[in-house]
Amino acid sequence: MKDLPLLDCCSPLAREPLDDQRSAELARVFKALGDPVRLRILSIVAAHENGEACVCDLTAAFTLSQPTISHHLKVLKEVGLLTSERRASWVYYRLVPEALADLSALLAAPERVAR
Amino acid sequence: MKDLPLLDCCSPLAREPLDDQRSAELARVFKALGDPVRLRILSIVAAHENGEACVCDLTAAFTLSQPTISHHLKVLKEVGLLTSERRASWVYYRLVPEALADLSALLAAPERVAR
DNA sequence: TGTCTATATTGACATTGATCGATCTCAGTG
DNA sequence: CACTGAGATCGATCAATGTCAATATAGACA
Numbered sequence: 001m002k003d004l005p006l007l008d009c010c011s012p013l014a015r016e017p018l019d020d021q022r023s024a025e026l027a028r029v030f031k032a033l034g035d036p037v038r039l040r041i042l043s044i045v046a047a048h049e050n051g052e053a054c055v056c057d058l059t060a061a062f063t064l065s066q067p068t069i070s071h072h073l074k075v076l077k078e079v080g081l082l083t084s085e086r087r088a089s090w091v092y093y094r095l096v097p098e099a100l101a102d103l104s105a106l107l108a109a110p111e112r113v114a115r
Numbered sequence: 116m117k118d119l120p121l122l123d124c125c126s127p128l129a130r131e132p133l134d135d136q137r138s139a140e141l142a143r144v145f146k147a148l149g150d151p152v153r154l155r156i157l158s159i160v161a162a163h164e165n166g167e168a169c170v171c172d173l174t175a176a177f178t179l180s181q182p183t184i185s186h187h188l189k190v191l192k193e194v195g196l197l198t199s200e201r202r203a204s205w206v207y208y209r210l211v212p213e214a215l216a217d218l219s220a221l222l223a224a225p226e227r228v229a230r
Numbered sequence: 231t232g233t234c235t236a237t238a239t240t241g242a243c244a245t246t247g248a249t250c251g252a253t254c255t256c257a258g259t260g
Numbered sequence: 261c262a263c264t265g266a267g268a269t270c271g272a273t274c275a276a277t278g279t280c281a282a283t284a285t286a287g288a289c290a
Binding site: 064 | 277278279280281282286287288
């Protein structure tokens, strides 16, 4: 076993001082998550058969215009939360599990042992 | 032939369809996280001694004005990521671990078993 | 080639949001 | 009481963002 540094138990948020550059990168991703339509898009893609959904599936799930959905998909793709692949006439989107896992780990276990 | 609950293994994002109301609530929190200054504030609070920091600690860590820091703290508090307590002349902020844990769980384990 | 369908891009508009200086409130101290 | 310092609120400004209609692009098919 190791020498058990007490602070290493804590949230990554507490461990990494979050310098300017890293906080800017992370903020871009969280900002992409900070829209109800985009959250629902992620949810629909995640829940969809084979883990992927085409744009037509998504436009059908909202009352928003097709360009608006396309815009949101672009935002999610630009920050690395979604990937897309064109097959014939349709473009299929799917989650990037590592991206979500990274965010999850960052926010995980913020309870501290040393009081 | 639809007996095996393959989808139950997957991300909460995929399990819950994320209705309008829930996605709006979550979006508010993620939007609060979607700013580099606020992320650094959370990080500083988390890493600070006793898990709390006063506003003076935070203003000292940025080149931003005191009203701006106060504004960001208000945003983080309104979405439930921070709590505050006044002691004498100073106001101390600390994380709300459950709030972060909830978000972490939502984003966790999006890898699916069935391919 | 031309047409149809699916998706992306553009441009405009209204709204939101980050920031600051000025001001206000609150707590402690003469 | 007045004075001081910590922090919150207000009002204004400017940039960023969500949305749509119009248009462009790309593939399928006749």
